[in-house]
Amino acid sequence: MTLPLPVKIVGAAVAVAMLACVPLVADGYRLSLAIGLLNYTVLATAWALFSGPTRYVSLATVAFFGIGVYTVAVLGEVLAWPLVLLIALGIGVVLALIIGLSTLRLSGVYFVIFTFGLAELVRQLVTWFEVNKTRTLGRYVFVDITTDQIYWQLLALAVMVFAAGLLIRRSRLGLALRVIGDDETVARHVGINVTAAKVALFMLSAAFMTLCGAVMAPRWSYIDPAIAFNPVTSFQVLIMALLGGVHRLYGPVLGVVPLTLLFEFLLANFPNHFSILIGIAFMLIVYAIPNGIAGLAEKLWARVKGARP
Amino acid sequence: MTRRFRILAAALAVGLAGTLSLAASNQALAQDKIKIGYAISKTGPNAGGANITQIPNYQLWFKELNDKGGLMIGGKRVPIEVIEYDDRSNSEEAVRAVERLITQDKVDLLLPPWGTGLNLAVGPVFNKYGYPQLTFSAVTDQAPALVKRWPNSFWFLGTSVQYINALVDLLSKQQKAGKINGTVAMISVADGFGIDLSKAARDGLGKAGFKLAMDKSYPVGTQDMSPMISEAQRSGADTFIAFSYPPDTVAINDQAKVASFAPKVMFTGVGTGFPLFPQRFGANVEGIMSLGGWNPNNAGTAEYRKKHVAMHSRDPDYWGSQLGYVSLQMLEQAVERVGKIDRAAIVKELQTGTFDTVLGKIKLVDNMPPKGTYAYIGQWQNGFFTGIAPDGANMKPMVIPKPAWK
Structure with missing residues (x-):
């Protein structure tokens, strides 16, 4: 299990290089499946960056994702692409800062409800602005970005999310967050600046979500608030991350891959019974694997190791 | 490590062989059926509109084709096979479902999803693979620009300006008459x-x-x-x-x-x-x-309404439905005139041909029905x-x- 660091790095680099070749060999459908996988990998891992250690369940994913999408819708045809991404990033981070400072004092179910309301609030604000000021609802995004490029950008984003996660875990911030997650009062008493730590992480997580939205936007050519701020995205990210397990950095991916494939399988084979089947699947997941796949795998691994002489 | 590698290599080889043989068998197949696919909102906020205006017309058309024995291609009737997916009123799902229809199910013809947003979302995919996209639930002032961008797209409901101009003309006349x-x-x-x-x-x-x-x-x-x-x-x-x-x-x-x-x-x-x-x-x-x-004296409309009621026990809506049926009639005639599944030729025929429909003879102008075709x-x-x-x-x-x- 424990390999030396250079081997790990080389292994990761090889894996990324292989993934980067996917657009060269995959057909349109497989590529779009891969894009779906990467999209949710970035979102779920970014979600777990914040929610894993702090145990704050956030439903604001789509608020940031949607802001990224909308930034591209508004500026995509006006400015150069890297600049658009930077602006999206800036808006997402500033919004996360404001929200973080004003709400991270809430905890438990209050925080969940607030974040859900937040996504809805951002959607209504955008709608109000578009209806009353710009008088267009629904914007056309015609940016010259190919599907392959979207894939590569998402892959780069996924690499960055994992790198960020690894670095944080090894830093003082990571340690502070684990203490906060276990007991916030104790953390405060040992002199950790709880608010600063939480807000910093919230901003980082939001940054990735916003960028993810910006990268995905050119796929749809038409965007309105209902498309950009679809609450289903938030729930799906939450479920995938929980299924995978949030206490490990690689946990969410273990949820993203099976669930995306399951959605795909159900939609392709049972288009008329999708909602019922997915509901049953969720219930099974919650009852059967409460600690996620990562937790289950560790338990099994421990058992295998224990059985050995 | 080596064992794992060997397993991986074997798996890849099997996969490759499978893909190749699949491709080969696909080529060997003669055109013994026509696959028609569509992704539409069966759930979510768009489901209501899709169920009133769009799905009943698809079903009506499929039934008629099946009753006839299929599409007439190269002098004989070729039966149709229908593949349907739910896009859950979600743009990303719609894009992926259409890509699945094209590259996995290898459908011969595609029918459009419901609504302006989803039709625009799947537009690039229809265009990339050259499938004709005959939309009849999308109203957008971008339609003329979209036709330039995607010459395979057809916009039967036209632009919002066309409706407003007609309404303002009516009102102006009434005002002048006092x-x-x-x-x-x-x-x-x-x-x-x-x-x-x-x-x-x-x-x-x-x-x-x-x-x-x-x-x-x-x-x-x-x-x-x-x-x-x-x-x-x-x-x-x-x-x-x-x-x-x-x-x-x-x-x-x-x-x-x-x-x-x-x-x-x-x-x-x-x-x-x-x-x-x-x-x-x-x-x-x-x-x-x-x-x-509708035109109350048009026999074609009356007949269409009768067929719709007979199959679904309810009237079609008075706006998009009939145009949807018209678009399907045109697609059918275009395919039969071309005589094979040559989508570029079908698009060309749709752009330039004149078609017999329940609304009479129709020739599209810039991929849209000209003024006067319908109310x-x-x-x-x-x-x-x-x-x-x-x-x-x-x-x-x-x-x-x-x-x-x-």
């Missing part, structure tokens, strides 16, 4: 449809010299229409226009009835031409105007939602004023 005053009260739903049309109406009415005594938008899902109806009532406008969605359309008419608000011209949005509208309001529908409308504005007259504009041979005169509520 039947209505120069003020208009307008409300619109704060969503793509309401915003596009109210924007076009603001320009069009302004140019024609009308004054907007009221111009309000309301959020999707608004249930209480009484404040807006009473404001419209107080505004002194003879013309009331609402660019509304089906639930609001019903609520607005309900409230107008309660408040005895009967302007000389009453125009409400989507849903006015739905079968449920006369069921709910009975004889009170007389004089109410909206988008769409843009209709009015309930004697229990029939009758086309009254734009000016043309098949249009009936407008009835004014709208009778009082009973």
Whole structure:
């Protein structure tokens, strides 16, 4: 299990290089499946960056994702692409800062409800602005970005999310967050600046979500608030991350891959019974694997190791 | 490590062999059936519209094709196979479902999803693979620009400006004849449809010299229409226009009835031409105007309606439905004339050919039905939602004023 660091790095680099070749060999459908996988990998891992250690369940994913999408819708045809991404990033981070400072004092179910309301609030604000000021609802995004490029950008984003996660875990911030997650009062008493730590992480997580939205936007050519701020995205990210397990950095991916494939399988084979089947699947997941796949795998691994002489 | 590698290599080899043999078997297959695929919103917010305007027409067309024994290709009938997916009213799902239909299911023909947003979302994919996209539930002023970008796309419902121009012409004529005053009260739903049309109406009415005594938008899902109806009532406008969605359309008419608000011209949005509208309001529908409308003397329309009712036990809606059926008839004829599944040739035929449809002979201009093919504005007259504009041979005169509520 424990390999030396250079081997790990080389292994990761090889894996990324292989993934980067996917657009060269995959057909349109497989590529779009891969894009779906990467999209949710970035979102779920970014979600777990914040929610894993702090145990704050956030439903604001789509608020940031949607802001990224909308930034591209508004500026995509006006400015150069890297600049658009930077602006999206800036808006997402500033919004996360404001929200973080004003709400991270809430905890438990209050925080969940607030974040859900937040996504809805951002959607209504955008709608109000578009209806009353710009008088267009629904914007056309015609940016010259190919599907392959979207894939590569998402892959780069996924690499960055994992790198960020690894670095944080090894830093003082990571340690502070684990203490906060276990007991916030104790953390405060040992002199950790709880608010600063939480807000910093919230901003980082939001940054990735916003960028993810910006990268995905050119796929749809038409965007309105209902498309950009679809609450289903938030729930799906939450479920995938929980299924995978949030206490490990690689946990969410273990949820993203099976669930995306399951959605795909159900939609392709049972288009008329999708909602019922997915509901049953969720219930099974919650009852059967409460600690996620990562937790289950560790338990099994421990058992295998224990059985050995 | 080496063992794992060997397993991986073996798996890859098997996969590769499988793909190759699949490709080979596909080529070996003669055209013994035509696969028709579509992804549509069977769940989510778009499901209502898809179920009224779109899916029943697909089913009707499939049934007719099956009864005939399939599409006539190269002198013989080739049976059809239908593949249907649910896009869950979600753009990303729609894109992926269409890609799945093309690259996995290898469908020969694709039918469009429901609504402006989803049709635009899948537009690039239809275009990339060269499939004709005959939309009939999307109204967008971008249509002419989209046709340039995607020459394989067809926009049967046209642009919002075309509807507004027809409506403003009607109103101007009534005003010149002294039947209505120069003020208009307008409300619109704060969503793509309401915003596009109210924007076009603001320009069009302004140019024609009308004054907007009221111009309000309301959020999707608004249930209480009484404040807006009473404001419209107080505004002194003879013309009331609402660019509304089906639930609001019903609520607005309900409230107008309660408040005895009967302007000389009453125009409400989507849903006015739905079968449920006369069921709910009975004889009170007389004089109410909206988008769409049929020619009461057209035998083709009457026959289409009969077939639709026989299969689904309900009327089609009076706007998009018939055009949807027309688009399917045109697709069928284009495929049969080309005589094989050559999608580039089918697109070309759709662009340039003349087709026999329930609306008579149609030749598209810039991938859209030319003005006069169908009614843009209709009015309930004697229990029939009758086309009254734009000016043309098949249009009936407008009835004014709208009778009082009973």
